[in-house]
Every structure is written in C-alpha cells, then in structure tokens.
Amino acid sequence: MIKTEDDTVSIAQLRYLRKAQMNDEFQYKFELLKQEIEILQNGIRTYDGILFTIKGWSITVFSTFIFFAADKQKTIFIVYSTITILLFWILDSLFKSIQKVYTHRYNQLERFLQGDEFSQALTERTFKTFPVPNIQNGFNLSGKEKLIDIFHSAIQFHNYILYLSMLTLAIIILTFSI
DSSP: OOOOOSSSHHHHHHHHHHHHHHHHHHHHHHHHHHHHHHHHHHHHHHHHHHHHHHHHHHHHHHEEEEEEHHHOTTHHHHHHHHHHHHHHHHHHHHHHHHHHHHHHHHHHHHHHHHHHHHHHHHHTOOOOTTOOOTTTHHHOOOHHHHHHHHHHHHHSHHHHHHHHHHHHHHHHHHHHHH
16 A cells, blocks of 8 residues: 555556556547548648649640630740640649658558557557657758659659640640641
C-alpha cells in the first residue's frame, strides 16, 4: 500500500490508473490518426478538383485560340495558344507537386496501418512508433528542389499527355495554315 494525501492507494489501483491513462493516450493518438487520414483525403480530393479545373480551362482557352485562328486567319492566335498551353502545364504541375505532399503522407500512414506496427499497437494499446506528421518539410523545399519537383510532376504520363496532345495539335495546325 502507498499512502497519499487523500487516502491509501494499492499498487493494483496505481497500475489500473496508469493503464487507463495509457489507454486514454492511445485513444487520443488513434483519434488523431483518424483525423489526419480524413484531412489528407480531403486535401487530395481538393487538389484533384483544382487540377480538373486547370485542365478544363486549358482546353477551353486552347479551343478559343484555335477558333480565333481559324476565324480571323491569323496564325498569331496559334502562337498564343501554345504559350497558354505551356503556362497551364506549369500551373498544373505546380499544384500536382503540392498534392504529392499529401499523397506521400497518406501512403506513409497506409503502410503503417497495414503493417505489423499497427497490429502491435492495437494489441498493446500503445503507439510506440506513432507516425508523427511531418508534412511541413514537404512544403519547405528550396527554389531548386521545388523546380525539380514541379518538373517531375510535369513529366508524369497522366500530366503531360493532355498538354503534349494540345501542343502537337497546335503545331500541326500552324504548319498547315502557313
């Protein structure tokens, strides 16, 4: 027995209180983990919407310039369309590189949840190796690192296929209109 200010507490009661505190900590961290997954999914979904909008605007602006080039018989509009395609491609790649930060963290959590560490954490009701969020480092890239990240996003197949198709179409129209 241990004597405290209020009354006598047994070792078993202290163990129970300590375990209850650990369970509360476990539950707290588990709730944080669920909230983080939800926030990451919302972030990824938001950037998907932004990327879809960028692609839609790029097609709209490209089509408008091509229409004006055909209607006015001026090739300068095709040059303008080429410039806007490149600008939209860069913008799309920038937002894709930001989305990759969320996707990378989501994949880390997914690996943790599917791994033995999470099973062990559930069994022991404690997070010894709780994956602490460190998303900030993904956003704090220097100028050169950020440009490389944007370039890597730009050369991904699902990103460049649309813009290269529009550029190719613009070049074909330009060569046949001269």
